[in-house]
Amino acid sequence: MFGWKNSNAAAAKLPSPEPSDVPAPEGPQRQDELMRRWIAFADMQQRVIRTLVHEIQQTSAVVETEADNLSSRFQNLAICAGQQTERVESLSRLAIGIEVDGEAVAIDRIAVLLEETLSDVVEKILMLSKDAMSMVYALSELSANVDRVDSCMEELNKINRVTNMLALNARIEAERAGTAGAAFRVVAGEVRELSGATQRLSVDMATELKAVTEGIADGHATLQRVATIDLSQNLMAKDRLQVLMEALIRRSGNLTEVVADAMKEAEVISADVAGMVTGIQFQDRTRQRLEHVVDTLRVVDEALDELKTTTAETLDVPVAETPGDNEWVKTMLDRFTLGDMRSRFVAQILEGRQPADHVEAVAAPSTTGTVELF
Amino acid sequence: MQIQIDRTSGQIAMSGEFTFTDHIPFKQMVTEIFAAPGKAVVIDLSRLDFIDSAGLGMLLLARDEAKKTHRELILRGPIGQVKRMFTVTKFNTLFKVEE
Incomplete structure (x- = not known):
């Protein structure tokens, strides 16, 4: 009846439910039991x-x-x-970029914009340097021209002094000639007047030329100050900014x-x-x-x-x-x-x-x- | 700055620092070298240590002079700060720059 009793595993672990010391009944009595x-x-x-x-x-x-x-x-x-x-x-x-005025701008695009802007600045610095040096050369040439005009004025003064001397001598000789030198005296007077006018004009021109010379010298000095401002550090700023942007792009990547x-x-x-x-x-x-x-x-x-x-x-x-x-x-x-x-x-x-x-x-x-x- | 001119070969060697203060001797040199007949003019920069923005401007004026006389101006062997300035200003697009 107890099927588990015939199981090897159950038999090894569980005790038999039937008492071993009780004698087994026989026939119908055993069946009832x-x-x-x-x-x-x-x-x-x-x-x-x-x-x-x-x-x-x-x-x-x-x-x-x-x-x-x-x-x-x-x-x-x-x-x-x-x-x-x-x-x-x-x-x-x-990580890709920043937002400017509601528009997403990639880091590499910022680098391109910066490079374009800096290149433009560098180009303008070069043009400025070139034009400044060109003006320095032009003013130097102008200064040399003024010097030459000054030399001409000096020569003109010498001629005027000689003319004045000739007019004076002619007047002396006319006086010596008496009435016969009356006409010569008039000419000598006219020449002297002309020499005086030329002398006054020469003085005026010298004054004006001096003002021009001083103006050129001032302009040259000013231009020299402009031209001697070294913009090489500003140019190199582009180099440094490019290095920074490259680092920024690498970091972004x-x-x-x-x-x-x-x-x-x-x-x-x-x-x-x-x-x-x-x-x-x-x-x-x-x-x-x-x-x-x-x-x-x-x-x-x-x-x-x-x-x-x-x-x-x-x-x-x-x-x-x-x-x-x-x-x-x-x-x-x-x-x-x-x-x-x-x-x-x-x-x-x-x-x-x-x-x-x-x-x-x-x-x-x-x-x-x-x-x-x- | 020191300038050495080899008139036979048309080569110029510049050394030291090229700044605004050198504009008179540089102008004389340019006038002299382009007045003489020849083809290309080579400026050797391998011993030039420094150049400022005025120096760059003077090189650009020299380039204009070369164009007037249909000559080529070659910049040779820039090093250090001079080479970096040439790179930043993209001088290689304006001149023939030889390493």
Whole structure:
């Protein structure tokens, strides 16, 4: 009758439910005895089945609660991962360039604009330097021309002095000639007047020429100050700015690469979290499977109940539980490593108590973050 | 700045620092070298340590003089600060610059 007795594994670990020192009855008496023992065993099986049903239901409820918690947490994690991905995307846009007047300008475009502007400045500095030197040369030439005009004026003064002297001599000779030199005297007077006018004009021209010379000298000095301003440092500023921009472009490139990697990882994390949420939602299938198991056990329980009643009706003497029938259950319960589970099984199977609602007690370890060690 | 002129080969060697203060001897040299017949004029800059913006302006005026006489002005062997100034101002687009 006890099929498990013929199992090698059960035989090695569980004691025989039959007492070895009692002599075996014979005939109909033996059959009655075996039937009573079967009924007692079926009774015990029912207790085990009901305990198992209750345990499965409680465990299923705990798993469902925990799965819901986990699912909720993973959904929060998925939202955070999505937000993180958006932030990384935003960072990616920041790494590429800057925003000016609502328009995104890439770093490399800034470098091009800067290079164009600086090249224009350099070109203008070169033109300025060239024109300044050209004016210096032109003023030097003008100064030389003025010097030559000054020499001419000097020569003109010499001629004028000689002319004046000739007019004076002619006047002396005219006086000596008396009335015969009257006409000559008039000519000498006219020449002297002409010499005086030329002398006055020469003085005026010298004054004007002096002013021109001083103006040229002042202009030359001013231009020299302009031309001697060394703009080479300003030119080299372009060189330094180009080096800085190249470094900035390299930094931007590196940052873009890092952000791109972070973006990929953020997407992978989002996908993984989404997958985990989906996976946890499949817990519903586990609950359904456990319900099927519970349903099956209940059917077996009902069948045992029915068979037990039918068998008891064939017996004259009522069936009483024998102490030996509990031994194999006790031995089985000794193998339990979870203390609280063992206590529940002892109370319900051996002591026949009704199962208590202990969902919170079972679920406690996950909320407190501890587990029972064995 | 020191200027050495080789009239037979049309080569000029400049050394030291080329600044505004050198404009008179440089002008004389340019006038002299382009007055003489010849083809290309080479200015050796391999011993020139420094050039300022006025020096660059004078080289551009020398280039204009070369164009007037249909001659080529070649700048040879710039080094250090002079080479960097030529790079920044893209002088190689205005002159034939030989390394």
